[in-house]
Amino acid sequence: MNFPADLLSLLGRTSKLVAITGAGVSQESGLRTFRDAQTGLWAQYKPEDLASPEAFRRDPKLIWDWYAWRREAVKGVRPNAGHYALVDIEARIPEFTLITQNVDGLHRMAGSKNVLELHGNIQRVRCAECYTFTETWGDDTESVPQCSICSGLLRPDVVWFGEALPRDQLEAAVEAARTCELFFSIGTSGVVQPAASLAHAARNRGAVVVEINAEPTPLSSKANYVFHGKSGEILPRVVEAVWG
Numbered sequence: 001m002n003f004p005a006d007l008l009s010l011l012g013r014t015s016k017l018v019a020i021t022g023a024g025v026s027q028e029s030g031l032r033t034f035r036d037a038q039t040g041l042w043a044q045y046k047p048e049d050l051a052s053p054e055a056f057r058r059d060p061k062l063i064w065d066w067y068a069w070r071r072e073a074v075k076g077v078r079p080n081a082g083h084y085a086l087v088d089i090e091a092r093i094p095e096f097t098l099i100t101q102n103v104d105g106l107h108r109m110a111g112s113k114n115v116l117e118l119h120g121n122i123q124r125v126r127c128a129e130c131y132t133f134t135e136t137w138g139d140d141t142e143s144v145p146q147c148s149i150c151s152g153l154l155r156p157d158v159v160w161f162g163e164a165l166p167r168d169q170l171e172a173a174v175e176a177a178r179t180c181e182l183f184f185s186i187g188t189s190g191v192v193q194p195a196a197s198l199a200h201a202a203r204n205r206g207a208v209v210v211e212i213n214a215e216p217t218p219l220s221s222k223a224n225y226v227f228h229g230k231s232g233e234i235l236p237r238v239v240e241a242v243w244g
């Protein structure tokens with residue numbers, strides 16, 4: 001794959017880059033999407049019926065067990081070459097912000113540091129009442145583990161249907177998008193908000209927008225550069241072409 005010389009030159013001298021990643025990046029690590037992952041005992045449930053505050057109120061143990069099962073699935077998954085290329089890019093650009101819609105924590109596992117997790121992280125657990133984070137808990141009990149401070153039920157620190165995105169992460173993401181010189185949209189359909197509006201905010205403020213995705217998206221016609229394919233193949237080649 002040949003990359004336009006002006007894009008490579010811009011990458012080599014830019015001081016502020018934002019990248020947003022979506023499900024496509026996790027899928028390349030073999031992680032199945034939300035919907036495709038519903039197998040076995042869980043096949044009878046729709047994710048929408050489990051990932052909500054109402055569902056947790058109705059049957060906290062069911063929801064807790066579902067997330068325990070999903071955490072196990074994530075444990076067998078490793079970051080791919082695309083995750084690691086983003087770590088390389090972070091090391092070379094003065095101001096780099098990685099915004100992700102993925103909850104699997106693979107970017108942090110790969111070594112990315114400045115990561116905004118818009119939808120939370122499935123590996124983190126917090127109290128549903130007082131928000132206190134917990135590092136350890138027992139998964140072998142008959143009931144949902146409780147907060148050691150207020151006895152509230154513990155829940156995954158992810159954004160459920162009907163819940164607002166974490167305000168601090170979202171504000172930081174908007175600010176980064178509005179002030180960057182280069183904006184990479186990677187492995188995201190471009191229709192899920194706020195990913196789509198972040199790309200447009202960057203574009204409207206004069207940033208150069210680059211899309212890397214398996215197939216065309218609504219963003220494609222507005223991006224300055226579009227590459228169709230796997231981020232795990234394209235991103236390492238970009239790094240090699242600019243800094244190799």
Ligand SMILES: [Zn+2]
Nearest residue numbers: 127130147150
């Ligand atoms: Zn609590």
